[in-house]
Amino acid sequence: MVALEILRGNEAGLQPRMSLQGYIIGNGITDQNIENNAQIPYAHRMALISNEYFEAAKISCNGEYDNPDPNNLQCLLALQPIHECINPLDDGQILEPKCAKPHLIGRNHTFWDDFSIDHLLLPFVKGGMWCRVSFVQDQNYATSYVWANDPTVQEALHIRKGMILGWTRCNHSLSYEINVQSVVQFHKLLSEKGYQALVYSGDHDMIVSYMSTLKWIRSLNMTVEDNWRPWVVNGQVAGFTEKYKNNDFYLTFVTVKGAGHTATEFKPKECFAMLDRWLSLYPL
Missing domain, CATH: 3.40.50.11320 (Rossmann fold)
Structure with missing residues (x-):
C-alpha cells in the first residue's frame, strides 16, 4: 500500500x-480470506493433522475452513478434531511452546511496568518453560523495552517528551478501521x-x-x-x-x-x- x-x-x-x-x-498479510483458509492445508502438509481429518474437511467444507456455513454440519464436525490438534500450537512458530500472551498492553500501561532491570540479570526459574513472549516471561524482547524506553535513546531518535509514556512492542491502543480486505x-x-x-x-x-x-x-x-x-x-x-x-x-x-x-x-x-x-x- x-x-x-x-x-x-x-x-x-x-x-x-x-x-x-x-x-x-x-x-x-495480503488477503486474509486466502491466509485463513490456508491454515488447515498447511497444518496437513506439516503433519499436524492426519490425512483422514484433512480429507473429511476438504470434502465437506469446499475450501471454506475459516468461516464455514453454520448449516453445514458435516463441515463443522470435520473441523472439530482439526482445531483440537492445532489450537494448542503456537501459530506464529509451530515448533515453539505456546505461552500466555501479554494482555495489558495499552497507551498508559504495559506488562513491562511490572518488571525491573533485575529480570535481565537474574536467571529464569530452573525448569521453567522458555517463551519467546508471554505475560510472565518476555525473554526475547526484554532488552528492546529497556532500550526503547531509555531517555537518551528517545532523545537520539528525536521523540518529543510526553509523546510516548511507555514504549511497547505492539501498541494495541491505536484506533483504526480495516477497510482493505x-x-x-x-x-x-x-x-x-x-x-x-x-x-x-x-x-x-x-x-x-x-x-x-x-x-x-x-x-x-x-x-x-x-x-x-x-x-x-x-x-x-x-x-x-x-x-x-x-x-x-x-x-x-x-x-x-x-x-x-x-x-x-x-x-x-x-x-x-x-x-x-x-x-x-x-x-x-
Missing part, C-alpha cells in the same frame, strides 16, 4: 520525487509498472503460511523465470526460492527454513544474507 502510494505520487508529479525501484514483503490487486498494479518485489515467508509460520503467499502470487499469472530451488548460507540450505516474471517485473519468492512469524527474528543471519543479495541484485 505504501509502495503504490509512492508510485501514484510520483506519477502525479508530487515533490520531492521518491526513487522507488521495488519493495519487500515479509510474512505479509485484500491487497493482491495492489501487487498486480505494481507489477504492471515494472517494479521489483521480494516476498519471503518463514516456513514454520501458520499465521501467514507460505502456502497462502504462493497462492496469491500465482494468481497474478506470471511466468516462472527460475524454478524452485534451495538457497544457501554458509554452505547450508537456508530455505527455498522461486522467481516469477511479468514483462519487466520480477518477483522473488523465498522461504526461510525453520523461521516463523516473522522470519527475521527467528533467522537473522539468513535473512540478512537474503536481503543483502536481493538489494545487491545478486541471485539468492
Whole structure:
C-alpha cells in the first residue's frame, strides 16, 4: 500500500520525487480470506493433522475452513478434531511452546511496568518453560523495552517528551478501521509498472503460511523465470526460492527454513544474507 502510494505520487508529479525501484514483503498479510483458509492445508502438509481429518474437511467444507456455513454440519464436525490438534500450537512458530500472551498492553500501561532491570540479570526459574513472549516471561524482547524506553535513546531518535509514556512492542491502543480486505490487486498494479518485489515467508509460520503467499502470487499469472530451488548460507540450505516474471517485473519468492512469524527474528543471519543479495541484485 505504501509502495503504490509512492508510485501514484510520483506519477502525479508530487515533490520531492521518491526513487522507488521495488519493495519487500515479509510474512505479509495480503488477503486474509486466502491466509485463513490456508491454515488447515498447511497444518496437513506439516503433519499436524492426519490425512483422514484433512480429507473429511476438504470434502465437506469446499475450501471454506475459516468461516464455514453454520448449516453445514458435516463441515463443522470435520473441523472439530482439526482445531483440537492445532489450537494448542503456537501459530506464529509451530515448533515453539505456546505461552500466555501479554494482555495489558495499552497507551498508559504495559506488562513491562511490572518488571525491573533485575529480570535481565537474574536467571529464569530452573525448569521453567522458555517463551519467546508471554505475560510472565518476555525473554526475547526484554532488552528492546529497556532500550526503547531509555531517555537518551528517545532523545537520539528525536521523540518529543510526553509523546510516548511507555514504549511497547505492539501498541494495541491505536484506533483504526480495516477497510482493505485484500491487497493482491495492489501487487498486480505494481507489477504492471515494472517494479521489483521480494516476498519471503518463514516456513514454520501458520499465521501467514507460505502456502497462502504462493497462492496469491500465482494468481497474478506470471511466468516462472527460475524454478524452485534451495538457497544457501554458509554452505547450508537456508530455505527455498522461486522467481516469477511479468514483462519487466520480477518477483522473488523465498522461504526461510525453520523461521516463523516473522522470519527475521527467528533467522537473522539468513535473512540478512537474503536481503543483502536481493538489494545487491545478486541471485539468492
